[in-house]
Amino acid sequence: MRIIRAADCKVMPWKNGGGTTTEIAVAPEGASLGDFDWRISMAHVGADGPFSSFPGIDRTLCVLSGNGIRLAFGDGETVSLDRTTPPFFFAADRAVDGVLVNGAIDDLNVMSRRGRWRHRVERLSGEGSLPASEGLLVLLARKGDWLVNRVSLAAGDSAILDALRHVELGVSGSEAELYAVWLTAS
Template identity: 75%
Template sequence: MRIIRAADCKVMPWKNGGGTTTEIAVFPEGASLSDFDWRISMAYVGADGPFSSFPGIDRTLCVLTGNGIRLAFGDGEAVMLDRATGPYFFAADRAVDGQLIGGAIDDLNVMSRRGRWQHEVQRFSSQGQQAVAIDSGLVVAFAHQGDWRANGQFLMPGDSAIVDTSPQHSLHLEGRGDLIVVKLAPAS
């Protein structure tokens, strides 16, 4: 298991130049915005505007703080997301504008290159224990708020734990607060 501390995450400008994002993890390591296979990041969204297009990428968005955001897709679909809604999956090459609901938000973005990797995102806002099986690929646990332990190691808010596939490995999570679990696997 590898721990990524919030203080060690890289901050970079958005692809569309409208703000910054905090990169939590990317594969392959050091990949740019145009050649990653998967990427997990956090963004501060302070103004309405278009999302950057990422051809061939699938994306899941999860609101962490703030009142929420309305996603207005170019094909007419509209979706409201806030802290109470589940993670929302969509193709990152669809035209979409974000319209903030009552102020700025922070969000978590998970992106994977279609045909190479796939991802699944779950949010836990509770107290207790959780065991996550790792069938293939890897699991990333992002501790957004509260007190969490991943396989016995303490995670501060903003820290992440990454566990790779192995028959002997699983991820045991214990704590309280807001935790997001991302499963990443090679596309079948």
């Protein structure tokens, strides 16, 4: 298990120059925005605007804080996301504009290179166990103090686990939130 403390995460400018992203993990390590296999990051979005296009990439977006965002895709589809909606999966090479709903948001972005990796994201709020039988499992502690197989994760910390049989989760605090990201090679 590899632990990533919040203070050790890399902050970098967006591909389109409109803000900054906190990079949590990327593979291969040190990969750029043009050559990663998968990438997990958080962003603070303070203004409406177009999303950067990432050809050949699949993306999942989760609203972490704020009132939400409406995604207006170039083909006419619109999707509204907020703290209560499930993680939303879409092709990152689709043209899309983000329109904020009454103020800024913080979001979680998970991206994987189509044909090389697949990903799935789930938001969790309590103790239990998770399957981790193949690929990688990345856990991002958002709220509360978590125990991952007896290792502590504070809010903002993450853990990357190689294939195990299962992962035991414990949590303290009345408000708990953790995001689980399963990454599997295609």
